Amino acid sequence: MSNPAEAGPHDRFAVRAPGPLAWLGETRHLGLVIALVLLAIVGLVTKPENFATTSNLVSILSLAATIGVITVGATFVIIGGGIDLSVGATMALASVWATTLATQAYGPAVMAICAILVGTGTGLVNGLLIAYGRLVPFIATLAMLVAARGLAQRMSDRKTQIIQVDNSAIVDLSTTRLLGVPLLVYIFALVVVLGWVLLNRTTFGRRTYAVGGNPEAARLAGINVRRHTMLLYALSGLCCGIAAILIMARTTTGSSTHGDLYELDAIAAVIIGGTLLTGGRGTIIGSILGLLIFTLITNLFILNGLNTSDQLIAKGLIIVVAVLLQRRNLKERAP
Secondary structure (H helix, E strand, C coil), X not given: CCCCCCCCCXXXXXXXXXXXXXXXXXXXXXXXXXXXXXXXXXXXXXXXXXXXXXXXXXXXXXXXXXXXXXXXXXXXXXXXXXXXXXXXXXXXXXXXXHCCHHHHCCCHHHHHHHHHHHHHHHHHHHHHHHHCCCCCHHHHHHXXXXXXXXXXXXXHCCCCEECCHHHHHHHHHHHCEECCEEHHHHHHHHHHHHHHHHHHCCHHHHHHHHHHHCXXXXXXXXXXHHHHHHHHHHHHHHHHHHHHHXXXXXXXXXXXXXXXXXXXXXXXXXXXXXXXXXXCCXXXXXXXXXXXXXXXXXXXXXXXXXXXXXXXXXHHHHHHHHHHHHHHHHHHHCC
């Protein structure tokens, strides 16, 4: 039986990723673009002197960059039929480990490598527990959320660890600008492009759609479902490691409090972007549009001096509405 990752268009198990311009025809994506425009109009009407400024736009992009890198990894996991609740805690653990005095003594390159290795390793543990330990993804990643946050607190003694002057190359990612845009935003853009290529133009991406759409059919077609699931969580951890570097650059610190509720923003952005919670369908572009909507909402709340609690309530309502719309669309498409 043919492998869906290498199958032709008529293979019964073939799961084809969206084409490069497929998102233009998606009604959901058009709705996301319209939502972004409407939010921008709200900003221009309510706070024209603050919203439409270069500094505010750069602030929006910088905030979106950190969560955005995590969102790319979350998109792969959810398309593959999983969920990862530990992304914020994983990022915090990676930032703390990379900013210990012992690690900083070896310079910024080692700090960056350390953050990436810690993030990837944590994701790999999640993948092993889920794929080979047969734990439910919700339970496994919830346990990792608690454990990673606790380990970060223990390593840092609940203190914020400052990046030393000798390692200013990390901070330069946030302060150095190219065409007026911080370097960390370009890193975010690069991760998005690489994520899109991996999902839409490689065997790995096609297998991700297959595993999320129908794991049993994918197994019968020759895909090692367990190994692929493990790799999806390792990829999510890798993105958390990269995000740790970006948040260290933005805050000049490593802290166990970094990434609080980032799992909410990342998963919500993926869902709003059209990725099915049951897996098998989704796009990187949709997730990024969903992320920008959430980031813009946060920015508008801050500019208008609204309560943070109201912001969380609004985000929760948006998630509920997005899931209800997903269910409605699935029922309409059902034969």
